[in-house]
Amino acid sequence: MNTTLRQQLATLIATPSITCTDASMDMGNLAVVEHIASWATELGFRCELQHVAPGKANLIATLGEGPGGLVLSGHTDTVPYDAARWKSDPFTLTERDGKLYGLGTADMKGFFPLALAAAHEAASVIRAGGRLHAPLILLATCDEETSMAGARALVAAGKPRARFAVIGEPTGLKPLRLQKGVMMERLVIEGRSGHSSDPALGHSALDAMHAALGELIGFRRELAERHHNPLFTVPTPTLNLGCIHGGDNPNRICARCELQYDLRPLPGMAMNELRATIAQRLAPLAEQFQVSIRSEPLFAGTPAMETPADSPLVLAAEALTGHASGAAAFGTEAPYLQELGMDALILGPGDIDTAHQPDEFVAIDRLQPTISLLSALIRRFCLSA
Ligand SMILES: [Zn+2]
Numbered sequence: 001m002n003t004t005l006r007q008q009l010a011t012l013i014a015t016p017s018i019t020c021t022d023a024s025m026d027m028g029n030l031a032v033v034e035h036i037a038s039w040a041t042e043l044g045f046r047c048e049l050q051h052v053a054p055g056k057a058n059l060i061a062t063l064g065e066g067p068g069g070l071v072l073s074g075h076t077d078t079v080p081y082d083a084a085r086w087k088s089d090p091f092t093l094t095e096r097d098g099k100l101y102g103l104g105t106a107d108m109k110g111f112f113p114l115a116l117a118a119a120h121e122a123a124s125v126i127r128a129g130g131r132l133h134a135p136l137i138l139l140a141t142c143d144e145e146t147s148m149a150g151a152r153a154l155v156a157a158g159k160p161r162a163r164f165a166v167i168g169e170p171t172g173l174k175p176l177r178l179q180k181g182v183m184m185e186r187l188v189i190e191g192r193s194g195h196s197s198d199p200a201l202g203h204s205a206l207d208a209m210h211a212a213l214g215e216l217i218g219f220r221r222e223l224a225e226r227h228h229n230p231l232f233t234v235p236t237p238t239l240n241l242g243c244i245h246g247g248d249n250p251n252r253i254c255a256r257c258e259l260q261y262d263l264r265p266l267p268g269m270a271m272n273e274l275r276a277t278i279a280q281r282l283a284p285l286a287e288q289f290q291v292s293i294r295s296e297p298l299f300a301g302t303p304a305m306e307t308p309a310d311s312p313l314v315l316a317a318e319a320l321t322g323h324a325s326g327a328a329a330f331g332t333e334a335p336y337l338q339e340l341g342m343d344a345l346i347l348g349p350g351d352i353d354t355a356h357q358p359d360e361f362v363a364i365d366r367l368q369p370t371i372s373l374l375s376a377l378i379r380r381f382c383l384s385a
Contacts, residue, residue: 028055106350170350
């Protein structure tokens with residue numbers, strides 16, 4: 001492994017960029033994107049920082065110009081860590097048994113030095129006064145592990161534009177072209193309290209919730225019967241009843257009950273249609289139980305994503321890796337890049353079972369194959385006509 005690559009990896013790992021829904025643990029990513037921008041600038045990339053929130057930014061680094069082109073994309077934040085369960089300091093790149101340990105090695109700050117190494121050939125074409133057939137864009141986002149705020153800001157700004165995108169999330173260097181969506185929703189039922197001795201004195205939100213749960217479980221069964229995609233380990237959509245809170249005392253009619261659930265649609269299932277169907281199925285219960293029923297998303301939701309099996313990017317990655325493309329069991333920024341008009345593929349050197357775990361690592365023997373693979377994709381989509 002060359003020293004530049006190792007130094008860049010060590011620098012990114014030594015620059016904490018934890019994000020967390022608990023604000024007291026949430027950090028910015030500016031120092032990370034500034035390191036990447038300085039290395040990209042040395043190679044001849046034009047760098048643009050898109051500020052998303054205080055201390056948080058996306059980096060769009062572009063080599064060459066014109067329409068089309070290839071994006072190499074990653075997120076710069078990591079999840080929090082369990083200090084006591086790490087064998088070495090999570091912020092010190094540490095080599096042991098052919099592996100490089102550190103928080104973010106696999107998921108996924110480790111991808112950026114590899115993408116930069118792969119860009120050398122394209123950079124030398126430009127330095128020699130030549131032109132790329134289509135641009136090469138290095139994209140580094142913020143807040144992927146929490147709110148996807150970085151990816152959302154890109155969609156809102158309508159950039160970057162390109163034809164293809166590789167997202168270097170940990171896939172063990174196997175291409176993944178599908179992922180499920182994620183919806184988290186809240187159902188609030190409000191009735192009227194009253195003395196428990198006489199049901200006519202109130203309208204029970206709990207009784208209505210019992211019926212609503214039955215509807216949701218029935219809907220889940222129907223979804224599983226109607227939708228099936230064998231490329232996923234769990235081949236059907238899922239609907240998880242996550243938590244429920246209601247009422248206060250056994251001798252009072254329950255006035256309010258709230259349920260939160262998680263729905264993971266397959267590609268081809270639209271989130272707004274799912275929300276409309278659920279609302280339609282629950283609506284009659286309001287009349288029947290004399291309560292109000294309100295459904296609302298806990299966050300905007302991430303749509304499911306499918307890149308066509310015959311996309312030139314999928315075919316090229318399958319030929320180069322020798323692996324048929326599959327489906328991700330985890331969420332990524334792919335749906336947002338797809339919304340920006342790119343065929344997105346998830347493909348990176350780490351292993352997903354080491355991500356979000358103590359002693360996260362990337363295997364040293366994955367590094368050069370990743371650089372070779374990315375270099376071949378750059379040659380195919382940016383250098384040749
Ligand atoms: Zn990740």
